[in-house]
Amino acid sequence: MKIVMLGVNHRTAPLLLRERLALVGQNLDRVYDLLGRHRQVEVVALSTCNRSELYLADPEDGEGWDAQLSSVFAQCCSVGADELAGSLLLYSGDDAVRHLFHVAGGIDSMVLGEPQILGQVKRAYEEATRRGTVGPAFNTIFQEAIAAAKQVRHATAIGQGRVSIGSVAVDFARQIFHRFDDKTVVVVGAGELVKLILRHMAALSPAKTWVTNRSLDHARQLAGSFGTEDARPFDQLDDLLVEADIVLTGTGAAQPIMTADRFMPLLRRRKHRPLFLIDVALPRDIEPAVGELSDIYLYNLDDLQQVVAQTYEERSDEVEQCRSMLDHAAGECINEVQHRDIGQIIKMLRQKLHQIGRLEQQRTVNKIRIAPPDDMARLIEEHTQRLINKVLHLPLKALDRRHPDESLSEYAQALHKLFELDKELDRELDSFIKPVSKSITAQVAQLPSKPQSPS
Amino acid sequence: MSLAASILAVIRLRRHAMPQHSRKIQFSLTGTCLLGTISLVVYRAVFHGNSWQPLGSHLDGLLLIAMLFALTFLFVQRALVRGLAVFALPLLTVMLAWGLCASAWTYEPFAIQSLWRLVHLSSVYLGSLVLCTAAAAGAMYLYVQRRLRRHRGQVGVEHMASLEAIERFNIGSATIGFALLTLALVTGLIIILDREGIHMDPQWWRSVKVLLAVTVWLIYAIVMNVRFATAFRGARAAWLSIAGIVLLVAVFSAARDLSDPVRPNPTMMRVERVRAAP
Numbered sequence: 001m002k003i004v005m006l007g008v009n010h011r012t013a014p015l016l017l018r019e020r021l022a023l024v025g026q027n028l029d030r031v032y033d034l035l036g037r038h039r040q041v042e043v044v045a046l047s048t049c050n051r052s053e054l055y056l057a058d059p060e061d062g063e064g065w066d067a068q069l070s071s072v073f074a075q076c077c078s079v080g081a082d083e084l085a086g087s088l089l090l091y092s093g094d095d096a097v098r099h100l101f102h103v104a105g106g107i108d109s110m111v112l113g114e115p116q117i118l119g120q121v122k123r124a125y126e127e128a129t130r131r132g133t134v135g136p137a138f139n140t141i142f143q144e145a146i147a148a149a150k151q152v153r154h155a156t157a158i159g160q161g162r163v164s165i166g167s168v169a170v171d172f173a174r175q176i177f178h179r180f181d182d183k184t185v186v187v188v189g190a191g192e193l194v195k196l197i198l199r200h201m202a203a204l205s206p207a208k209t210w211v212t213n214r215s216l217d218h219a220r221q222l223a224g225s226f227g228t229e230d231a232r233p234f235d236q237l238d239d240l241l242v243e244a245d246i247v248l249t250g251t252g253a254a255q256p257i258m259t260a261d262r263f264m265p266l267l268r269r270r271k272h273r274p275l276f277l278i279d280v281a282l283p284r285d286i287e288p289a290v291g292e293l294s295d296i297y298l299y300n301l302d303d304l305q306q307v308v309a310q311t312y313e314e315r316s317d318e319v320e321q322c323r324s325m326l327d328h329a330a331g332e333c334i335n336e337v338q339h340r341d342i343g344q345i346i347k348m349l350r351q352k353l354h355q356i357g358r359l360e361q362q363r364t365v366n367k368i369r370i371a372p373p374d375d376m377a378r379l380i381e382e383h384t385q386r387l388i389n390k391v392l393h394l395p396l397k398a399l400d401r402r403h404p405d406e407s408l409s410e411y412a413q414a415l416h417k418l419f420e421l422d423k424e425l426d427r428e429l430d431s432f433i434k435p436v437s438k439s440i441t442a443q444v445a446q447l448p449s450k451p452q453s454p455s
Numbered sequence: 456m457s458l459a460a461s462i463l464a465v466i467r468l469r470r471h472a473m474p475q476h477s478r479k480i481q482f483s484l485t486g487t488c489l490l491g492t493i494s495l496v497v498y499r500a501v502f503h504g505n506s507w508q509p510l511g512s513h514l515d516g517l518l519l520i521a522m523l524f525a526l527t528f529l530f531v532q533r534a535l536v537r538g539l540a541v542f543a544l545p546l547l548t549v550m551l552a553w554g555l556c557a558s559a560w561t562y563e564p565f566a567i568q569s570l571w572r573l574v575h576l577s578s579v580y581l582g583s584l585v586l587c588t589a590a591a592a593g594a595m596y597l598y599v600q601r602r603l604r605r606h607r608g609q610v611g612v613e614h615m616a617s618l619e620a621i622e623r624f625n626i627g628s629a630t631i632g633f634a635l636l637t638l639a640l641v642t643g644l645i646i647i648l649d650r651e652g653i654h655m656d657p658q659w660w661r662s663v664k665v666l667l668a669v670t671v672w673l674i675y676a677i678v679m680n681v682r683f684a685t686a687f688r689g690a691r692a693a694w695l696s697i698a699g700i701v702l703l704v705a706v707f708s709a710a711r712d713l714s715d716p717v718r719p720n721p722t723m724m725r726v727e728r729v730r731a732a733p
Contacts, residue, residue, distance in 0.1 A: 160613075171613075175603055178620035271685040274618060291604075295689050303606045 001137055001341040002061045005096035006069040006088060007046075007053030010110045013087040021077045021084075023047035023054075030076035032131050042135040044128040044142065046103070048120045050110050053089075055100065057137040059344065066090050094334050097141055101330040104149035106158060107322050112315045113158035118149050137337055144336075148329035155325070158318045161311030165193070165304045166200030169278050173204065173246055176276050176297055180204040186244040187211045188237070189251035190222040193280045193301075197248055202226055210240055214251070238262070242269045250280040260289035267293060278304070356390045456491065457551055460484035461544040468541050485544065489525040492518055492551070510576040517554035520584040521547060527588055536592060536624045538615035543591040550587070571649065575642035582635030586675070586700050589628035593696030596621045600690055622681075622689065625696055629678035632699075636672055667706045674699040 008021055023031055023045045031054065035043045042057040054069050070088060074081045091099045102108040104121045125142040128134045134142070153159045162168045177183055185206045187198055190213050202209070212232045213219035219231035232240060241247065241263070251257060258277075277298040279286040284300055291298030364383040371379055399411055415421065463481045496518050503511075510516045528543035599615055616624075678695050681688040687695065 172603070174617060175599065175615075176618050178617045178623065272688050273685075274689065297603055299606065306606070 001337060002056075002058040002065060003093055003096045003137070003141075004056045004058075004065045004069060005053055005091040005099055006056075006066060006073065007051060008084075008087050009051035009053070009089060009108070012089050017079070017083065017087055018050070018052065020079055021052045021073065023052045023077075027076050028127075031072060032128075032133060034072050034076065036131070036133055041133075042128075042138045043133040044124055044138055046121060046124040048117060051103070053103075055096065055138065057135070057141075059135075059137070059341070066092070094330075097145075097334050097337075098327060098330045100141065101145045101148055101326040101333075102323070104145040105152045105322055105326045106149070107319050107326070111163050112312065112319065113153075113160075113322075114163070115153070115159055118146065118153070121149070122146055136340065140337055140340075141333055144329060144333040148326055148333075151329070152322045152325050156318045156322055158315055158322050161307070161314060163308055163311050163315075164200075165280075165301075165308060166197045168304045168307045169197050169248075169299070170200045170204065172278075172297070172299060173201070173276055176274055177245065180206045182207050183245040184208040184210065184243050185246045185248065186240045187222065188247065188249035188257070188285065189213055189281065190215075190218040191250040191252070191280070194248055194250035195222065195225070197278065197280065198222075198226065201246065201248065206246070208243075210244075212237060212240060238266060241266050241275075244275065245273065246276045246278070248278045248280070249285040251285050253281070253285060254283060256283075256285055256287040258286040258290060260287055260293060263290050263293055263296070267295065270295075280304070353391060357387065360387050360390060456484045456488040457544060457548040460488065460540075461548050464541040464544050468538075481540070485525065485529065485540065488547070488551075489522065489529075492522045492525065496522060510573070510580060512557075514554055514557045516576065516580045517550055517557060520580050520587075521550040521554060523581075524550065524584050524587055527584065528591065531588065531624070536595070536616040536621055539588075539591055539595060542594040542598070543588065546587050546591055569646070569649070571642050571646050575639055575646055578635045578638040578642065582632050582639055583703060585628050585635060586632035586696075586703060589625050589632055589678070589696045590700035592621050592625040592628060593693035596625060596693035597690060597697075600693075618689075622692065625692060626679060626681060629675045629692075629696060629699075633672070633675040633679050636675060640668060640672060664706060667702055671699055671702045671706060674702065 008018060010018070013021070021027075024047055028045055028047070031045050032043065035041065035054075035056065038058075040058065040060055041062075042059075044055040046053045046055065052073075054073065056065055056069060058065060070081065070084060073079070073088070074084055099108070100121075104118055106113045106115070106117050109117050121142070125134065125138070125146070128138070162171055173180075183206045185198075185201055185208070187194060187209065190211070198209075208230065209223075209226065210230050210232050211219045211223040212234050213222070214234050216231060216233055219234075223231040237257075241258070249258070272295050274295050274297065277286055277290065277296060279298065279300045282301065286298060286300070288298070290296060360383060363386075364379060367379055368376065399408075402408070402411070460481050463477060463484065467477055467481065496515070499515060499518070508515070509519055524543070525547055528539050528547075532539040532543075595615065596618060599618055599621065603618070674695050677684055677687050678692050678699070681692045
């Protein structure tokens with residue numbers, strides 16, 4: 001069984017090339033069409049925003065698949081071979097399986113331990129199954145990889161914590177408020193970071209979202225992009241702060257626009273309801289002293305980034321444990337596949353030897369029909385010799401014509417092991433075979449002179 | 456077991472990455488402790504035969520509320536306030552330890568002679584149970600708030616309920632506890648006034664027991680009304696819940712150790728061999 005993985009990822013190829021090599025839509029159809037023509041092979045195409053990978057398993061152990069896959073990539077994604085050179089990543093055999101396990105477990109991802117990759121691997125496998133390009137090998141390997149990835153996420157902290165500022169802000173909001181359908185979000189400013197966090201906040205479905213900015217047009221624009229017309233003039237900020245439960249601010253003001261003095265009279269008007277303030281402006285929009293007031297939870301960009309950094313640190317600490325767990329699972333999976341593979345090989349070997357045996361048997365039987373009875377022993381001896389030569393012909397020829405890079409000692413070791421060619425055994429075999437051979441010769445000499453029918 | 460579960464819960468709270476099975480161990484310890492308490496109640500019921508009553512002594516009362524408390528927080532933690540066990544388990548430990556002490560050194564049966572006394576004892580113990588839960592929620596609120604205000608990230612609070620949910624639960628518990636406490640005070644007064652040959656000291660309302668009881672009553676009146684008395688909401692309500700349970704324990708102690716506002720008739724002393732209810 002030959003298993004190959006060829007592809008690009010965020011480490012080997014720039015974003016522009018990864019975009020062109022995305023295995024989606026027509027590109028994906030073409031890949032499956034081209035590789036599906038080889039009936040015996042199993043194919044799975046995995047495509048995420050950070051990687052495009054082709055996994056192939058050939059039960060007949062065919063050669064040159066790396067070049068073929070490379071050309072399939074180039075052909076299906078309309079990319080020149082020269083552009084691909086240097087960006088492609090190739091793994092074969094056990095390394096390819098291990099790579100898949102690492103990918104599914106999220107330790108090969110750009111964002112360490114990201115949860116999406118597991119779903120993407122699962123979908124890629126399901127898509128290949130739907131197209132009928134998955135066989136026993138990939139069924140085992142992909143199912144085991146998905147199970148191992150789940151196990152790793154469950155047993156370690158690789159998937160814990162948040163890795164984006166927006167999701168960290170949402171998590172903090174969830175720690176303060178239980179429900180959001182009665183909450184008001186006030187957005188001050190219209191910067192990119194504000195939009196990013198607001199997008200995460202919108203997922204909480206708050207009751208009201210007010211946007212205010214020095215430029216009312218910008219406020220309307222931002223409000224409009226989130227499907228709401230709730231823009232308010234900047235001079236109503238105090239009223240908005242009284243009404244708000246969450247305030248997200250990111251203006252370009254040089255001085256803080258929300259000071260402790262401004263907040264003090266508002267606390268009473270707010271009836272001491274908790275207020276979650278997120279300040280992503282640089283320089284800051286909210287005076288740090290505001291965070292000291294009761295019932296106010298103030299977080300600035302540094303606080304949010306610290307949580308993200310902490311998550312990365314904690315996840316990095318878990319990587320080695322995850323790698324070891326995934327490698328162990330991959331090793332077991334490889335053994336399982338190889339075990340199944342060796343069973344298939346033995347079956348094929350048996351068929352081949354039977355075929356040789358039948359041909360030689362026919363040939364000897366034909367000779368016996370016309371040969372004198374005294375010749376019987378010689379014919380049997382000749383039959384045995386021919387059979388042995390025929391059986392050994394193919395492996396010895398392969399040994400003779402092996403690739404110069406292939407080590408002869410490995411073949412020698414394998415032969416030694418497979419045929420138990422140690423000296424003591426040879427002696428034992430000699431002492432066993434010689435008397436048996438003599439006895440057969442004697443028995444054959446006593447056979448009746450009339451040749452017997454082949455049956 | 457309750458102590459071991461408490462320690463494990465605190466370790467799990469302090470350490471971010473704990474193996475998943477530590478949660479199962481904590482749950483098993485709590486479950487075994489609960490089963491042990493139930494077995495003890497059943498054993499006492501069987502041992503005493505027909506004379507046993509659920510609130511027949513302080514020990515039985517404590518065992519009963521420990522059992523109900525464990526059941527309550529296991530349910531509440533699952534359905535309403537995630538992470539409550541960390542703060543409720545130490546209280547459970549104290550309750551059971553108190554039960555042990557009550558059994559070993561101060562065991563005395565109560566005299567449940569009337570319906571009023573039964574209602575009084577039931578409302579005292581059930582009220583204590585609910586107010587213990589409110590105190591655990593108060594402690595939890597203060598912990599979560601402290602973590603959030605110190606910008607410690609999600610470590611330690613990621614598996615806990617939000618401040619809003621904890622506060623809502625605290626107010627709910629305080630409301631039920633307040634109702635039961637009121638019932639306990641009223642029935643307590645009725646029991647005292649019903650006794651023959653007993654007359655009230657003119658200064659009865661100035662006794663420590665009465666003052667403490669009224670303070671506790673007022674505290675929970677405030678906590679249950681923080682929606683209106685907004686100056687007491689948030690951390691203040693949480694502190695009040697904790698202060699309330701501490702004072703309630705002081706009231707129990709006062710019932711036994713401090714001067715009783717009611718002056719009994721000396722002839723009754725010989726008859727009243729059994730202790731008054733707390």
